[in-house]
Amino acid sequence: MDFGWTEEQRLWRRAVRDFAQNEIAPRVREIDEEEFIPREIVAGMADVGLLAPTVGEEYGGAGADWMMATIAAEELGRADISLAVPVLYLVEAAWGFIFYRYGSSGLKQEYLPRVTRGEAFLGIATTEPGGGSDILGACRTRGQRDGDRWVFNGEKVYISGVRESLDWGGIHLMLARTDPDEDAGHRAFTFFALPLKGTGGVIPTYFDDMGRMGISTGGFALDEVRLPLEHQVGELNKGFYHAMEGFSAARTLIGATCVGASEAALAMGMDQIKLREAFGRPIASFEGVQFPLANLYTDLEGVRLSTYKAAWLMDQMYRHGAATHHDIALAAAMAKLKAPRLGFSIMNEVADWHGAMAYTKECPIEMGIRGIRSYSIGAEGTPNVMRMIIARELLGKDFLPTLYTNKS
Numbered sequence: 001m002d003f004g005w006t007e008e009q010r011l012w013r014r015a016v017r018d019f020a021q022n023e024i025a026p027r028v029r030e031i032d033e034e035e036f037i038p039r040e041i042v043a044g045m046a047d048v049g050l051l052a053p054t055v056g057e058e059y060g061g062a063g064a065d066w067m068m069a070t071i072a073a074e075e076l077g078r079a080d081i082s083l084a085v086p087v088l089y090l091v092e093a094a095w096g097f098i099f100y101r102y103g104s105s106g107l108k109q110e111y112l113p114r115v116t117r118g119e120a121f122l123g124i125a126t127t128e129p130g131g132g133s134d135i136l137g138a139c140r141t142r143g144q145r146d147g148d149r150w151v152f153n154g155e156k157v158y159i160s161g162v163r164e165s166l167d168w169g170g171i172h173l174m175l176a177r178t179d180p181d182e183d184a185g186h187r188a189f190t191f192f193a194l195p196l197k198g199t200g201g202v203i204p205t206y207f208d209d210m211g212r213m214g215i216s217t218g219g220f221a222l223d224e225v226r227l228p229l230e231h232q233v234g235e236l237n238k239g240f241y242h243a244m245e246g247f248s249a250a251r252t253l254i255g256a257t258c259v260g261a262s263e264a265a266l267a268m269g270m271d272q273i274k275l276r277e278a279f280g281r282p283i284a285s286f287e288g289v290q291f292p293l294a295n296l297y298t299d300l301e302g303v304r305l306s307t308y309k310a311a312w313l314m315d316q317m318y319r320h321g322a323a324t325h326h327d328i329a330l331a332a333a334m335a336k337l338k339a340p341r342l343g344f345s346i347m348n349e350v351a352d353w354h355g356a357m358a359y360t361k362e363c364p365i366e367m368g369i370r371g372i373r374s375y376s377i378g379a380e381g382t383p384n385v386m387r388m389i390i391a392r393e394l395l396g397k398d399f400l401p402t403l404y405t406n407k408s
């Protein structure tokens with residue numbers, strides 16, 4: 001076992017941290033108050049290689065491995081505790097990888113260089129009005145072949161980046177039911193690359209979120225939307241499996257993002273407790289303040305290690321063929337289960353240390369509380385879904401009738 005970093009990883013962390021601390025951190029309040037992340041920040045991310053970094057260089061990506069992608073997620077979380085920039089980063093990193101892996105070469109040529117230059121958005125659309133946890137039961141969006149076209153009808157909700165996609169252009173990887181047989185189970189869904197901008201029959205909606213204001217959450221109805229066949233991503237009726245692969249990647253990066261934002265919050269909190277005095281002493285000298293700090297820091301270190309392990313397993317699988325999708329799903333679910341909830345607890349505790357100031361916008365912690373709640377509620381999977389995945393990997397799918405009632 002080696003807890004050290006390679007020279008390349010050290011240099012990468014330094015480059016990302018320098019960029020993030022200099023260009024993003026000073027503008028977080030502005031990002032929280034605007035509709036879009038400022039274009040110059042997105043352009044700067046492109047220059048550093050932070051947009052869909054695991055995409056190969058032939059499409060303008062950095063060809064980064066998952067450990068490097070995870071380091072970047074941590075640094076972006078540290079710089080932007082509102083989490084808007086990390087969301088842009090991790091959604092594109094995880095789902096851009098799936099598109100890079102399974103998309104048709106013509107479509108990849110059309111979109112990936114624009115995504116990696118920051119000129120187009122790439123997102124994920126699985127959730128529907130009927131629910132996000134039970135994808136098999138809730139995915140009612142239908143895709144039907146009509147000659148040389150796929151035709152879609154349905155609706156997706158709570159989708160990150162709808163406004164960005166409509167404004168900048170780009171695609172959302174959309175899951176649609178392509179086998180009407182209810183007994184087809186997991187093998188009933190296919191992934192498609194859906195450009196929201198300029199596609200007839202796409203009717204967008206927006207949600208007014210509580211946090212991570214710099215990136216939009218919306219949805220769209222699909223009314224007889226027609227796409228050429230090359231917009232199919234991956235194999236017919238294998239979309240569920242491609243989605244699970246993307247979720248594992250996204251959950252690993254969410255773990256790292258939440259670790260970075262939690263570290264930033266703890267650092268902010270420690271500055272505060274060393275400076276603030278009560279009863280004639282810095283409040284840092286009271287055990288009632290020190291013990292929660294010690295507990296939270298210890299928990300954070302555990303979550304950080306489990307996040308790094310998930311990233312390491314991903315590199316083991318994708319680079320060396322030495323791990324399985326099951327290994328990754330388990331590790332990523334553990335990181336996603338713990339990191340957002342711990343981050344939320346850390347931010348609440350740090351808010352306590354700031355007293356009344358924490359309840360004002362003078363103190364950035366309120367942006368962090370609002371932002372990290374998105375991941376502890378369930379963006380890219382709820383805590384209970386993480387528990388189901390962990391239990392499934394430990395017990396086998398026969399004991400999880402809620403997720404695996406089908407015949408596949």
Ligand SMILES: Cc1cc2nc3c(=O)[nH]c(=O)nc-3n(C[C@H](O)[C@H](O)[C@H](O)COP(=O)(O)OP(=O)(O)OC[C@H]3O[C@@H](n4cnc5c(N)ncnc54)[C@H](O)[C@@H]3O)c2cc1C
Nearest residue numbers: 124125126127131132133158159160374379380382384402
């Ligand atoms: C800010 C934000 C951004 C998002 N961005 C995207 C996006 O870009 N693309 C996308 O596709 N989706 C996105 N989502 C949606 C997200 O994936 C869903 O919120 C998530 O999958 C949960 O679905 P749901 O909200 O419909 O809750 P539900 O599935 O209705 O779940 C509600 C509650 O019931 C619990 N529950 C459900 N089933 C069980 C069970 N069997 N056992 C125990 N408990 C259970 C859940 O854990 C949860 O607590 C986003 C969500 C948020 C909040």
